[in-house]
Amino acid sequence: MKLPSSNIAVEPSTVSATSTTRAAERAIKTSTDPEQLVDAARRLEGVFLNLVFEEMAKTVPQDGLYGHTPGMDMVQGWLRTELSERWAESGGVGVGDAIATQVGGEDAAFVVAIRSPQASFAPPVVGTVSSPYGIRAHPVVAGHELHEGVDIAVPVGTEVRSPFPGTITRVEDHPNLGRMVVVSHPAGYQTTYGHLSSATVEVGDPVSPGTIVGRSGESGRATGPHLHFSMYRDGESVDPSAWIPALGSVEDP
Ligand SMILES: [Zn+2]
Numbered sequence: 001m002k003l004p005s006s007n008i009a010v011e012p013s014t015v016s017a018t019s020t021t022r023a024a025e026r027a028i029k030t031s032t033d034p035e036q037l038v039d040a041a042r043r044l045e046g047v048f049l050n051l052v053f054e055e056m057a058k059t060v061p062q063d064g065l066y067g068h069t070p071g072m073d074m075v076q077g078w079l080r081t082e083l084s085e086r087w088a089e090s091g092g093v094g095v096g097d098a099i100a101t102q103v104g105g106e107d108a109a110f111v112v113a114i115r116s117p118q119a120s121f122a123p124p125v126v127g128t129v130s131s132p133y134g135i136r137a138h139p140v141v142a143g144h145e146l147h148e149g150v151d152i153a154v155p156v157g158t159e160v161r162s163p164f165p166g167t168i169t170r171v172e173d174h175p176n177l178g179r180m181v182v183v184s185h186p187a188g189y190q191t192t193y194g195h196l197s198s199a200t201v202e203v204g205d206p207v208s209p210g211t212i213v214g215r216s217g218e219s220g221r222a223t224g225p226h227l228h229f230s231m232y233r234d235g236e237s238v239d240p241s242a243w244i245p246a247l248g249s250v251e252d253p
Contacts, residue, residue, distance in 0.1 A: 045096030046088030149230030178220025194228035
């Protein structure tokens with residue numbers, strides 16, 4: 001069987017590397033969304049990692065490790081591309097993230113931080129998850145609802161902490177969530193803390209990871225003492241257990 005010549009195998013990957021580079025550079029310059037900015041910068045790093053691997057491969061003696069055929073060149077090209085793309089998508093050596101942070105500042109730095117596989121964020125309180133994020137039977141009225149948060153059963157008066165840095169943007173009495181605090185984080189993220197017995201912050205206060213924002217309670221429409229903790233991105237609710245794994249585990253009934 002005749003395998004394709006190495007020219008045919010190499011040529012398209014060079015063309016696609018160039019177009020990927022151009023598209024990524026354009027996205028880095030024009031993107032107003034920090035998530036897209038980080039994605040684009042990581043794609044750019046993938047292209048560079050691929051080029052580095054290609055140069056490294058040339059230093060392996062042609063008959064040395066595994067002999068040399070055009071087919072082998074092609075397979076190694078695919079492996080290089082897959083490896084560099086996947087590595088860069090998960091943060092690579094950090095060059096893409098550094099570029100994104102330089103361009104996108106605090107917002108991009110926050111996106112990089114919450115996407116890091118090493119990131120571990122402390123839950124707002126340590127307790128039993130009594131109701132996870134998602135569709136559930138409504139606890140107070142008949143029917144089902146999207147539970148836009150996680151309920152964590154804790155004794156009244158437990159210190160409630162923000163897992164992420166940000167600024168206090170709301171402290172109010174909500175008909176359902178009772179005494180509640182809203183923290184705005186970079187990159188369009190917000191967290192809310194409901195059913196508090198008291199808020200210990202004021203609008204405008206800066207927040208670091210671990211800052212106490214209030215004490216837990218059962219104010220508003222609550223069936224018992226617990227914290228209702230929600231997370232939003234650009235106003236859409238998201239499952240906080242994606243970033244705080246402790247909030248994904250539910251007590252056995
Ligand atoms: Zn709740």
